[in-house]
Amino acid sequence: MFEYHGWVTIGVSAADDDETALLDRIVERVRRAVRDFGDIDLVDLRWANGVPMLHFAGMDKHGAVMAPELLELFTRVGTLAPGSYGLLHVWDDQDLQHDNEFRVHRMARGQVTELADTYLSPVAPVIVDVYPEFDTE
Numbered sequence: 001m002f003e004y005h006g007w008v009t010i011g012v013s014a015a016d017d018d019e020t021a022l023l024d025r026i027v028e029r030v031r032r033a034v035r036d037f038g039d040i041d042l043v044d045l046r047w048a049n050g051v052p053m054l055h056f057a058g059m060d061k062h063g064a065v066m067a068p069e070l071l072e073l074f075t076r077v078g079t080l081a082p083g084s085y086g087l088l089h090v091w092d093d094q095d096l097q098h099d100n101e102f103r104v105h106r107m108a109r110g111q112v113t114e115l116a117d118t119y120l121s122p123v124a125p126v127i128v129d130v131y132p133e134f135d136t137e
Contacts, residue, residue: 002063003091004070006105010052011083014109026081027052033080037073039066054086063092074105075112082110091123100124 010030012023031045034054041058054077060066067090074088088105092098101121106113124130 001091001093002060002066003058004060004088005057006055006074006086006088008054008074008077008084008086008107010054010077010081011085012081013083015083023052029080030054030077033073033076037069040070063090063094067092067095071105071112074107078107078110078112084110089117089120091120093123 010023010027012019012026027045027047030052034040034043034045034056039058039060040056041060043054043056045052045054047053070090071088078084084107086107088107089102090105091102093100100123102117102119102123104115104117106115120127
């Protein structure tokens with residue numbers, strides 16, 4: 001199973017002086033990118049107190065297919081809006097290198113880096129007792 005949870009606060013630049021018309025155009029481009037992606041279980045792009053925010057989450061049986069596409073979408077938002085910041089948490093129990101851990105993709109100033117998760121990992125035993133791959137009895 002591939003599980004993902006992400007959010008992005010969308011910004012034109014890190015200067016915090018976003019031009020409203022430019023920000024509106026960027027948000028529309030982000031909206032189209034999300035729409036074109038298609039298979040997000042839960043997605044919400046809205047303005048809160050004058051700031052555009054994107055939230056998305058879901059589960060998919062085929063992480064090997066969806067994971068790179070989801071990361072590409074997350075990275076695309078940062079490219080479209082280089083002042084953006086946010087987090088994307090993913091857990092793919094079929095990823096042989098990281099099947100017992102969440103991975104975190106951090107967006108800061110529109111740039112995405114991958115980090116280890118220290119809050120929910122290792123998945124077994126932090127959030128589940130065990131699953132067969134890790135049962136050593």
